[in-house]
Amino acid sequence: MRELVLLGGPNFSGRSDHLRDWLCDERTAGPVVFIGPSTASALTGLAPTVGAELDLYRTRGVPAPPEELTAFLDPRFRQSVTSLSGGEQVLLALVATGRPDARAVAVDCALEQLDEDWRRWALAYLRSAAGGAEVRLADNQLLPERHAYDRVLPMTGATGSFRMDPEAAPLASLGAIPPVRLTVDDLSFRYPRGALVFQGCSFELHPGRVYRLRGANGAGKSTLIRLLCGVLPIRRGHVSIDGAPYRPYAEGNRVIALSMQNPDDQWSDIGLAGDLGRRLRRLHSSTGDVSSRLEPLLSSWGGVFGVRDRLRAHLLDFPRVLRKRLSWIWPLSGRLPWLVFDEPTLGQDDATVTRLTSLLGHYVALGYGVLYVSHDRRLSRGLPATDLLVEDGRVTGGD
Amino acid sequence: MSSNGLVLFLVIAVASLFVPSRSVVPILVLALGSAFTLALGRRGVVVARRALLSVAPLAIFLTLVWVVIVGRAPEVVFFRSTRPASPWLSVAAITSRLFLLALLTFGVIEAGSRIRPPFVFGLALPREARIVLLATTSLVGAMRLGAERAHTALVSANILTGRRSWRNLAHGWLLVRTTWVAAVGIAVERLDTKWKCEDLPNAAAAALPPARGLNARDVIWTSLAGLCLCGAVAALLR
Numbered sequence: 001m002r003e004l005v006l007l008g009g010p011n012f013s014g015r016s017d018h019l020r021d022w023l024c025d026e027r028t029a030g031p032v033v034f035i036g037p038s039t040a041s042a043l044t045g046l047a048p049t050v051g052a053e054l055d056l057y058r059t060r061g062v063p064a065p066p067e068e069l070t071a072f073l074d075p076r077f078r079q080s081v082t083s084l085s086g087g088e089q090v091l092l093a094l095v096a097t098g099r100p101d102a103r104a105v106a107v108d109c110a111l112e113q114l115d116e117d118w119r120r121w122a123l124a125y126l127r128s129a130a131g132g133a134e135v136r137l138a139d140n141q142l143l144p145e146r147h148a149y150d151r152v153l154p155m156t157g158a159t160g161s162f163r164m165d166p167e168a169a170p171l172a173s174l175g176a177i178p179p180v181r182l183t184v185d186d187l188s189f190r191y192p193r194g195a196l197v198f199q200g201c202s203f204e205l206h207p208g209r210v211y212r213l214r215g216a217n218g219a220g221k222s223t224l225i226r227l228l229c230g231v232l233p234i235r236r237g238h239v240s241i242d243g244a245p246y247r248p249y250a251e252g253n254r255v256i257a258l259s260m261q262n263p264d265d266q267w268s269d270i271g272l273a274g275d276l277g278r279r280l281r282r283l284h285s286s287t288g289d290v291s292s293r294l295e296p297l298l299s300s301w302g303g304v305f306g307v308r309d310r311l312r313a314h315l316l317d318f319p320r321v322l323r324k325r326l327s328w329i330w331p332l333s334g335r336l337p338w339l340v341f342d343e344p345t346l347g348q349d350d351a352t353v354t355r356l357t358s359l360l361g362h363y364v365a366l367g368y369g370v371l372y373v374s375h376d377r378r379l380s381r382g383l384p385a386t387d388l389l390v391e392d393g394r395v396t397g398g399d
Numbered sequence: 400m401s402s403n404g405l406v407l408f409l410v411i412a413v414a415s416l417f418v419p420s421r422s423v424v425p426i427l428v429l430a431l432g433s434a435f436t437l438a439l440g441r442r443g444v445v446v447a448r449r450a451l452l453s454v455a456p457l458a459i460f461l462t463l464v465w466v467v468i469v470g471r472a473p474e475v476v477f478f479r480s481t482r483p484a485s486p487w488l489s490v491a492a493i494t495s496r497l498f499l500l501a502l503l504t505f506g507v508i509e510a511g512s513r514i515r516p517p518f519v520f521g522l523a524l525p526r527e528a529r530i531v532l533l534a535t536t537s538l539v540g541a542m543r544l545g546a547e548r549a550h551t552a553l554v555s556a557n558i559l560t561g562r563r564s565w566r567n568l569a570h571g572w573l574l575v576r577t578t579w580v581a582a583v584g585i586a587v588e589r590l591d592t593k594w595k596c597e598d599l600p601n602a603a604a605a606a607l608p609p610a611r612g613l614n615a616r617d618v619i620w621t622s623l624a625g626l627c628l629c630g631a632v633a634a635l636l637r
Contacts (some may be wrong), residue, residue, distance in 0.1 A: 023596040034596035039544060040585045041592035044599055045537050056516050060606040082544050106596070152517050229555040233562070249561040256556045264588075265548045268556055268573070279556045296581050316584050330556075 002105075002127050005136045005147040010349040011321045014157025015138040019106040022136060030103030031060070033133075035093045037320070037347060038262050042093040042110055043081055046140045050092060051095045053078040057096050058096045063130075064094045068121060070215070075195075083191070086115040086261050086343070087217030094122055100131040107137045109347040113261075115216050115375050140349050149245060156324050161306070162322050166355045168303035169332070171362050179207035180241050180337040181256055182228070184395075187229060187237030189220075195225070199225050199393040201237070205371060207337060210364055210383055211398065213373040215390030216350050222261060222342055224390065229253045229340070257335060259343040261373070263320070263327035265290045272326055273298055276333070283335055321347045332359065339363060342373040345379050357382030400510070402521035404617025411624040416496050418631035432463075446509050450501035458494040465490050468510070514622030520607040530604045540587065549574055550580075553560050 007015040023032045035042050047053040050073060054065070062214045063074060064159045072091060076084065084092065087231060090110045096104045111122055123142075126135050142148055182205040189198045197220040205211055213221045223254070226232045228239065230248030239246045241255055248255075260266040269275040302308035305325050307318070315323055324347055331339040353376070360370055360383055372379065387397045400408065465473055466488045471490035513628070515572060519533045553559040553574060559567050567574075611619070 020596055027596070027598060031602070032597055034593050036592045039543075039586065040588040044593065044603070045540055045585075046533060046600055046603060052516060059516075060603065065634060081567050082540075082547065106593075176418060205631045223509055226551070226555075230557075230561050231551050238557055252560050252566075253555060256555075260551070262548075264581070264584055265551050266555075267581075268549075268552045268558060278558060281423065282556065282558050291441070310523040316587065 002147040003134050005090040006152050007138045008152040009155030012161050013155040032104045033096050035107045037109045062099045085218050098129045102133040103137045104132050164355045166359050171299040174334040177337045183240045185238045201395040203395050203398045207369045208367045210370045210385040212385035213388050219390040221390050229256050234364040255338050256338045257331035259327045259331050259341045266327050273312050338369045347374045353378045407621050408624050415631045446506045450473040453501050454498045461490045522608045533600050541582045541585045546578045548581040549577035607610035
């Protein structure tokens, strides 16, 4: 049995730095495995397909994946690793932790992307895999589950930097937004040369309500959001807003302000000011003067997230957990009627989740619609929502 | 084919394309092209189609210029050759060479990228060179991922549209810039996390078996390419 050690502490207490430094030290005595929360930090980057990634693990002494993962990975053997969803990538990366000669395994907030069943399985697998490796985890949802880990290693690094201050949010300046009802009718979708993701889905989203998109890893939750935002084409089925046909792929997205699962997928510029400026310019191209709108917006939200004096810094200069928070600014700026969040609380501590849910409550009261994808129970506790279940190519629940 | 065989096949086949003898080119193209397409198996058809699409615009252009407008072969015009030369045959020779070049290049990239780590580590090169090559080829993945990210960011922000549009043409530079920034970000994050902690790709290189020589299949394919090269040279000397 391996020992599972949970790193205790809020965001910016030095957990990620600790994991990296620990592994670099342990590496001198034996093989180590690191799984981070993104494609770049979870997978090797050396293999283009799932099969090639598994081959690479095998050459490094990793045994064949356990039965549960084989059933999951086999159909995806020839797929590109980047075509997997965030949770699926974590499951693939977990195979590498089975290496019996591993000396140390570090998992940095990666398990937060897994649904409850896989998460429970992953924790059991980390503990029961062969060898005597010590496993250290940074995970914001694990602390109450005392049976899942052996001990807590408290982190005492600097806290309080980039503290989120929702009081500074410019909620008073949010205008009343015309309510927009989104209707999806008979939607079917399949990736090129891929499996069918949706078949004949129909549902309706009403303004002034909160919806939670639920479903197992790889069920198609993020794909559905990409379809609604026009990133992917809707070849069969229709979307309408208040009864009028809406074709986001052809016409462009003018309803949804999206905060993506991986914040780094979202930036259209190297700095926050450039990114927001570009979005606003596109939105207000007919009404001119974007800079007069941009500066107050940046200043207010910069204050909320503790970066007022670094608004033009390179985004990669900020820690990942802060980049995730900064990715909320676009929906929270209130420029579009639907606020959509893909795994918004990934890597966020309890205090930040509470602040986000209280902020979103204000938007709902003003008539904005909120749709989020999350496996995080803290979020559903703080922001009660109508469930939409994505399962077997269908979306059920809702109104 | 092994990676060494594939690279050797490519070198010989490309060399045979540069032998300036027009009469054997169609046979060469037919022999090497079909052999290579077969060697790639199912992906061969995709690669052949891609090569055909990339050469087709040039073939149309050359046909228009030399067959429809000029009406004579380029060598008659430029080199005042006294040999009777059909412009059709000339254009066919030029485009078939280009087609084979495209087919071979795409084919090797395709074969290599599907099996990237074993392909690079199978090459008969010093260990350090293979590590550098592996790290370098991993940037292809970073660029692809970067392009996906950039496209998603710009389309979801309504700066570009998912479908072809004039707006996309006007803002295409933005996609290129965002892709570049995203790819650099991915590479930096990878270096700072996974690669740094696990000492990849050094650890991967240490775990793989040493490079091997040519196998039986390699010998067959490279011999075929060698025969084509000899045929082209013999036709030139005749």
